Amino acid sequence: MSAVMMPGQPVADAVFADLVPRIEALRSQGRPPGLATVLDGDDEPSARYVAMKMRKAEELGCNSPHVHLPADATTADVIEAVQRLNADDGVDAMLVQHPAPPQVDFDAVLMAVDPDKDVDGMHPTNVGRLALGIPGPVSCTPAGIEAILAHYAVPVAGRDVVIVGRGVTIGRPLSILLSQKRPTANAAVTVVHTGVPDWPEYTRRADILVAAAGVPGMIRPEHVRPGGVVVGAGVRYEGRTLLPDVDEACEEVAGWITPRVGGVGPTTLAMLFRNLVEAAERRAGPA
Numbered sequence: 001m002s003a004v005m006m007p008g009q010p011v012a013d014a015v016f017a018d019l020v021p022r023i024e025a026l027r028s029q030g031r032p033p034g035l036a037t038v039l040d041g042d043d044e045p046s047a048r049y050v051a052m053k054m055r056k057a058e059e060l061g062c063n064s065p066h067v068h069l070p071a072d073a074t075t076a077d078v079i080e081a082v083q084r085l086n087a088d089d090g091v092d093a094m095l096v097q098h099p100a101p102p103q104v105d106f107d108a109v110l111m112a113v114d115p116d117k118d119v120d121g122m123h124p125t126n127v128g129r130l131a132l133g134i135p136g137p138v139s140c141t142p143a144g145i146e147a148i149l150a151h152y153a154v155p156v157a158g159r160d161v162v163i164v165g166r167g168v169t170i171g172r173p174l175s176i177l178l179s180q181k182r183p184t185a186n187a188a189v190t191v192v193h194t195g196v197p198d199w200p201e202y203t204r205r206a207d208i209l210v211a212a213a214g215v216p217g218m219i220r221p222e223h224v225r226p227g228g229v230v231v232g233a234g235v236r237y238e239g240r241t242l243l244p245d246v247d248e249a250c251e252e253v254a255g256w257i258t259p260r261v262g263g264v265g266p267t268t269l270a271m272l273f274r275n276l277v278e279a280a281e282r283r284a285g286p287a
């Protein structure tokens, strides 16, 4: 029996449908949300990501100032650009695309971003806010995964969630998010990684398995509880070819599963714009 598919696009569409009138309200106050992007160097996939986000910003009626620094820019150059955007009243949130060129200390750059303008929710202040349950920008892919589960009415509260991977983009923030005391979370969360060689013992009994390792095909049917929920977030690119963590054959074992293409990705983008609009609303104050 094939699993029920949980594509991300309908989830993203619902998020954007909620954002459109909020963006309109901000525009009518003369404060269109401003998403700044910073790209250093000429990495082609990075340039593509940034261009895609700028196009989406434009389509939604947001401003999208862009800073393109040369490939030999120093950490100080990138920090200076970030500080200018921090001080720019028209910028509500910013995205500093990574990976950065090797001479740039990305952690130092991240620390320079005003946490209230951190659209990725990756600044230590925002990771701290997440851990403490204080509102603020939440890391986009984890927020998108929670939204997918909620959209498809997958019960999470009280269930056994196993996340493969403790990376700072997905596994670690997701483990905090899904263990919070909220109706769409409140789960028993286990995180496995290379330090847990018998990780299949954990995944096989998971109600919800989230793959966030970046190891193509590592989640195979024998790692999935029959009828369980599988969310594939980890991917690796070889050129333009996307190689997901979750093997296609898992679709025959799982009850619910994200598609290998068009799963978590669209919701990551939607959550980035949700962070932008929330930042703009906070800065605009009450209408």
Ligand SMILES: NC(=O)c1ccc[n+]([C@@H]2O[C@H](COP(=O)([O-])OP(=O)(O)OC[C@H]3O[C@@H](n4cnc5c(N)ncnc54)[C@H](OP(=O)(O)O)[C@@H]3O)[C@@H](O)[C@H]2O)c1
Binding pocket: 141, 164, 165, 166, 167, 168, 169, 170, 171, 172, 192, 193, 194, 195, 199, 212, 213, 214, 215, 218, 233, 234, 235, 236, 264, 265, 268
């Ligand atoms: N779909 C999206 O929209 C989206 C967005 C962002 C990122 N991603 C993808 O998500 C993945 C995770 O990114 P990340 O930054 O959170 O993590 P990361 O820094 O790439 O770390 C990967 C994690 O997976 C674990 N791992 C790797 N191989 C393993 C194995 N054989 N057995 C058990 N655990 C293993 C690692 O364990 P150790 O800690 O022990 O090394 C580590 O915790 C990447 O593939 C990235 O491309 C997808």
